[in-house]
Amino acid sequence: MQAKRTVFPNKGLPYLLLVPQLAVTLIFFIWPALQAVKSSFEREDPFGFKTTFVWFENYRRLFIDPLYLSTVSKTAIFAVSVTALSMSLSLILAVAVNRVLRTNRLYTTLLVWPYAVAPVVVGILWWFMFNPTIGIAPYMLRAVGISWNHRVDGVDAMVLIIIAASWKQISYNFLFFVAGLQSVPQSLIEAAAIDGAGPFKRFWTIVFPLLAPTTFFLLIVNINYAMFDTFGIIDATTQGGPAQATNTLVYKVYTDGFIGLNIGSSSAQSVVLMIIVIALTAIQFRYVERRIQY
Amino acid sequence: MIENRPFLAFLTHLVLILGVVIVVFPVYLAFVASTHGSGDFMRGLVPLLPGPHMIENYSFMLNEGISTAGAPPLSIMLLNSLVMAISIAVGKIIISILSAYAIVFFKFPFRLLAFWTIFITLMLPVEVRIIPTFKVVADLGMLNSYPGLIIPLIASATATFLFRQFFLTVPDELMEAARVDGAGPMKFFRDILLPLSRTNIAALFVILFIYGWVQYLWPLLVTTDSRYYTIVMGIKRLAATADAEPQWNFVMAAVILAMLPPVLVVILMQRLFVKGLVETEK
């Protein structure tokens, strides 16, 4: 791995510099992760007096549990919907901002701040808007003949968390698309214009293909976001309900483990999630390496 | 742009204005709600225009809070959030810049191992190790304390990578010149590297401040004593009761207050924010 051509000759100092970071990492990251792996192979008796090593029993039960399998598919639906909705809205806005000159900064400012809103606050905002008794959204939906109640209707609840989670992620995607658009060489666009391509054709044949690295990067990041960073949104709106309709993998780890105190199953779920994060990170970094070769 | 087509320009602005409306409207609604009296939420629809009770609602929440929800006055929670966000940002920056310095400017056995150990934190978000991490913090006696809120969150692979990336772009000759000029490693770090990293530190601070402020799950796990509630987690407790007793005006005042500090940071330091965001994620 890269270092400087010449380095300082000190022997002990670098370790001293690394101690704080490594201590926090080992105590609060690696040790707990190993504990999670360990207890995923164990079963506690109901009183917590005795733990027995049960091999893959927790995993086996997990993968035949219809509830868990339905959570997997709900999570997939949620993640894909959030990614698609948020990214497409962001791309449209980024392209638009890239076309305006003077008001560019103003629009950007007005569009980026939701990044700073906590997911749980986002949840409350949309929960308020869609509140079945006083919310403005159900009121308007009633006007067009749709009745809304995310407290009893699983589909409504899923739509609600998808909208809320997408709303929060617009600003992030927007900024990366803007950065991506700005790195498309102006000369290419001018050359295409001289070749007779109109603005829409130029976008689809020149700009969009050149944005592919950004799009791919955001795809991974958004899936990651939808799976792991939306805990607050779900906790504030549906809490996984109604009838598990909006329970995601992460939310289930929390409810099974922290509320339900089913340590073995919760740990096994944690390990499954770790494998998913490792896979996503690996994909992301492989792609970063490839981009460097450009 | 190349062509001058009025229709396209109109469409562009229309799209942007629609986007801004989508982004702003939920917050506008919350703000409006926070300016009304409790009675205004009995009728079928939320008010759409600001009411006259803004100052009274906000000062009530800041100074007293809703005791029935077990939440202390917001001013305490805001302070806790501020302490947590600033400490996390500063802590992450300090330990990351030190470890990046060690990794880039020294060669030593286990250097690669140290790098990968830090890298692994990327793959272990708190969500996947909730219970064991909680246990560690409990065993260390750090529940319901600032250190418990802060220290487990300050390891940072992304900040370390950012500094590493930046240090690699600092010309080798600068360090060599400093050595010829008689500067040892810590002197070089303090006199040359730290001043050169100023913009990166500032940009990172903005991002990490937001990161610290919006933490929800972690404070939820480690605080049961309302004196240590942060506003972001406390707000959830308020909202839970608001559904039963319509105190939307108070809840939304809290929502606005919980949003305001990090949102202001983004708006006022937009340039640093964008730099921090785009560069840490690469």
Next chain:
Amino acid sequence: MASIDITGVKKIYAGGVTAIHNLDLAIPDGELVVLVGPSGCGKSTLLRMIAGLEAISEGTIAIDGTVVNAKEPAERDIAMVFQNYALYPHMTVRGNLEYGLKNRGTPRDEIDRRVNEAARILEIAPFLDRRPRQLSGGQRQRVAMGRAIVRQPKAFLFDEPLSNLDAKLRGQMRIEIKRLQRNLATTSVYVTHDQLEAMTLADRLVVMNAGRIEQVGAPLALYERPATLFVAGFIGSPPMNLIEIDYLRDKGALTLPEGTDLVGIRPDTIQLTQPEGPHLVMHATVELYEPIGGESHLHMRLEGSGQLIVAAVPARTAVTEGAKAVLYVSMSDLHPFNKETGRRTD
């Protein structure tokens, strides 16, 4: 003020690559020595070993009679001027000049005195409160020099200090460096890959190739009597023409030493009129006539062998491209070499 003695120095990198082979060089007090050679020849490595930025694998380097192998750069009392100047971008010019002195605990009034003196000599006094990025390339170069001279070190080390400047400025700064070094009489080691810079600056020139010294000597001595084929080809522009001895056997009465199989001819010793004394006569076709100003270069193809050679002739020599030319070279202007050993045979 000090001598630098390099004895049996080797540099072996971690991968096992040897960058410097058993090198000896003694630099007396006050001399300006230029290390010159193609990139990768080890000249920068050697300089960095003198500076203490690179560990010495074997042998010793002594400055002022003291072996410095184990000393930190700062303890060696040397100053270095870097190719990219390495000015501290967040400090003013004054801050840059002072930094090394402050680190050594030099008293305040002494720092001021030296900084002002250096600023006066280098004519950078008006910029003392500016930052490096507000300066032009030439000004930055002066500041980098200033940072070296305020220290009043035992030796100056220059690592290609002029290669980031444009040609005109490079010429100017070359003269200034030379003048400054004369006045201060500080022992200096100067690394460059530019042979013109090397020739004009050096008291003594050290030509390096593949981690070894090819030849050491006064610049003109090296030009006039290159000891190896490498030096012959490296010093002088356009480079020396090298012709197989077999081609020349019937071109005149050769009296070259035993073992000679390649003959070097400097372009400026090729004449178009018959000289007095013993000489060679060759026939060639002019392919390209290249006027430079003060002289012109003729690129020609030798009759028989078809080898391309270059001659440097007076500016307004009347030759046309495509014409035949008769070339004369005095026997005393021939440089005899042996291909096998790469060395001069006389």
